[in-house]
Structure formats: structure tokens, C-alpha cells
Amino acid sequence: MSESLSSKDFKHKYTITVRFHEVDMLGVCNNAVYINFFETARLEYIKAAGLMPEKGIFSDGKIFFMVRNEINYRDHAYYDDILDVYSKISFIKNSSFGYDHLIVKQKTGEIIVDGKGVVVLVDPDTKKSSLLPANFIQKVKSFEPSVQILRD
Numbered sequence: 722m723s724e725s726l727s728s729k730d731f732k733h734k735y736t737i738t739v740r741f742h743e744v745d746m747l748g749v750c751n752n753a754v755y756i757n758f759f760e761t762a763r764l765e766y767i768k769a770a771g772l773m774p775e776k777g778i779f780s781d782g783k784i785f786f787m788v789r790n791e792i793n794y795r796d797h798a799y800y801d802d803i804l805d806v807y808s809k810i811s812f813i814k815n816s817s818f819g820y821d822h823l824i825v826k827q828k829t830g831e832i833i834v835d836g837k838g839v840v841v842l843v844d845p846d847t848k849k850s851s852l853l854p855a856n857f858i859q860k861v862k863s864f865e866p867s868v869q870i871l872r873d
Contacts, residue, residue: 726835728825731807732865733769735762736827739802750798755834756790759822762806763838766820770810770864772857782845788817789839796826796833803827810861812869816850817841818861 728734743754767773774781798804807823817839824834844851861868 726821726823727832728805728807728823731809731821731823733762733766733808735765735806735808737761737804737806739798739800739804741800744800748799750800750802752792752794755792755794755824755836758804758806758824759790759792759808759820759836759838760787762808762822763820763840766808766810771860784843784845785840786843787838788841790836791838792834792836794834796831798824798826798833804833810865810868811837812871813853813858813861814871815873816852818853 737758739750739754743750745751764778774783803826805825805827807825809821810818811821812819820838820840822834822836822838823832825831826833842851842853843849858870862870
């Protein structure tokens with residue numbers, strides 16, 4: 722990450738235990754699994770921030786695409802490790818917003834992974850990016866006061 726973040730910089734935390742099928746032949750959590758941890762944490766974040774549609778995901782006709790994932794591996798997790806996945810929306814642009822993530826090994830407090838992601842709102846008919854609605858921005862600002870608004 723460009724700036725040095727710590728778990729204290731995050732309001733949202735999701736805890737997960739590394740399962741047997743998530744480790745590889747070397748006994749470490751497979752590198753691709755961390756993207757799944759980020760995705761699960763983002764969905765939990767959306768619920769906590771009040772961004773989930775009342776009738777559940779996909780019920781409002783809005784389509785969000787993940788268009789970028791960035792991940793830095795600092796150390797390994799192993800079977801049965803308990804990990805805290807920290808997430809926050811760090812910026813909002815016209816049709817996209819970005820997440821920052823940290824994964825911390827609970828036992829040691831060590832950051833083992835950091836990452837970023839970008840999500841875009843897409844019009845279901847035109848399949849082109851679409852302006853994020855004001856109520857979305859307001860809910861994010863309410864939940865995440867430090868979010869940077871970078872709209873034109």
C-alpha cells in the first residue's frame with residue numbers, strides 16, 4: 722500500500738479461520754484464497770454500512786463489477802489460523818469506489834496481507850459505468866467519515 726495503514730485505521734473487521742481446503746501442499750494458505758477473504762469482508766462491510774438493498778443482494782437491479790484487485794503478501798497463514806480482515810472504502814469517484822484491506826494474524830497481531838480493490842457501478846442495460854447515487858455516497862460518508870470524495 723502506498724501509505725502505511727494499521728488495523729487502527731479501520732472501523733470494519735471480519736474474522737475468518739483458515740480451513741483445510743484453503744491450504745496447499747506446502748501447508749500454507751493458498752495465495753488465491755486471500756482474494757476470497759477480501760470479497761467476503763467487502764460483503765460484510767456493505768451490510769454493516771447499510772449499503773445492502775433491503776431485499777438482499779442484487780434485488781435493486783444495480784450491478785457492481787470488481788475491476789481491480791491488488792494484493793501484497795507479507796507472510797503466510799496456515800490451517801486453523803484465525804485472521805482478522807479489515808476493510809474500508811477509502812475513496813469514491815464518479816462511478817467507482819475503492820477499498821483498502823489488511824489481513825492480520827490474530828495470534829501475533831502481524832499484518833500478513835494488504836490490498837486494494839476498485840468496484841464500478843455498471844448500468845445493466847448499456848453495460849457502461851454509471852454515476853454512483855447520492856444516497857450511496859451519503860451512507861458511505863456516514864459509516865466511513867474519512868472517505869475521500871474524488872468526484873468531478
